[in-house]
Amino acid sequence: MPKIVDHNKQKEKLAVATWRVIRRDGLERASLRNIAKEAGLSVGSMRHYFSTQSELLAFSMQLVSDRVCDRLQSFVPSGNLMEDVLHVLCEMLPIDEERSTEMEVWFAFTSKALVDPTLQALSLYVYDDMKGFIAKKVEQLIEQHSAGSRLDVNLETERLFALIDGLAIHAIMHPERLVPEQARAVLIYHLQSIFKL
Amino acid sequence: MPKIVDHNKQKEKLAVATWRVIRRDGLERASLRNIAKEAGLSVGSMRHYFSTQSELLAFSMQLVSDRVCDRLQSFVPSGNLMEDVLHVLCEMLPIDEERSTEMEVWFAFTSKALVDPTLQALSLYVYDDMKGFIAKKVEQLIEQHSAGSRLDVNLETERLFALIDGLAIHAIMHPERLVPEQARAVLIYHLQSIFKL
DNA sequence: AATAAAATAACACAACTGTATTAATAAATC
């Protein structure tokens, strides 16, 4: 009877348009009208998929973490633990255009999360998720390299986690000072200094 | 002839009021009217000190880095290099209310800097300044601990710098997961793992 | 006390915001 469109695809299309607006003009310019124009839709049409702006923004933030998770889950390990760990950790660095977009948008949302409970909750959830993920990798590395038996798993995990986010921020904010290869080099340097002794 | 007020003091008062609004309601709520209300002034009065909103925001961001620099410069070293380095690096972590305020506000401005050339320039300047500062400390530590002769100064500097900013972000965003003492503990752990071998 | 200038306040204006309401369009079934 009606014109049928894939609801979820349309929602993702709007979310990606939201990303573009945020990246180009900033989160405070991500108004319904600007997003609608970017997506080539009318404001009224958008309300069919998101009854409120907060919903759209929350969905757009969620989509970032979903995309990263998807890539992590579809990754097939090579068997070389160090290489594999390096590979998945690089998923969290802005090493190419796709990842840069995601990181910049995530950064903008993270900042807003400080004063927005809904976004705050999502941010916390992702923090726990990523920390658990990194902790697992640290444990595997410690187990493999017998010399690491005296390492503190908790401290090593938070150290590695903070290092990654710090590198990501620096690479995003000042790409002319920290290019992807350098960020990657620091990460390799860090892992080797701990697990290759 | 006129009523004379200390221009700079008044500007700082407005900037600090801006901080409060940003911290409580977010940067997008930092309108002239809201800031004026927070400072107990009229919008017209503000325009006497800042002819535009951008000026006020840029000044408010600058004031954050000024405050941190002031504290760093007024610090008198104890002589114990490791202790002193730890102390100054903790100036960049949200370990108390004053520093938390500054970090949160700085974080908000940093996010906006991605789409605001003026703030971007300030952010870059501070990045270079801090990196130079940290590099100096790393060199001193390497020099003192002879075992560190094989360390790469550049990599160690960016690693430490990223670690600090990463810890700061985590402590700001999720204070219930990373309390100040833990952030400090990670920093100590990092420094000792490199320079106490 | 008079005055000149600095500081403050009040109001106006056009542009933008989120959202609600209403009308028009499109497509899948009968």
Place this chain on the structure above:
DNA sequence: GATTTATTAATACAGTTGTGTTATTTTATT
């Protein structure tokens, strides 16, 4: 082809925004 309904578009409205203009208040000098 008519009809039903999901989808899209258009308009309206109250609230907020930055900024410009104008008037008022305050105070240090004469």
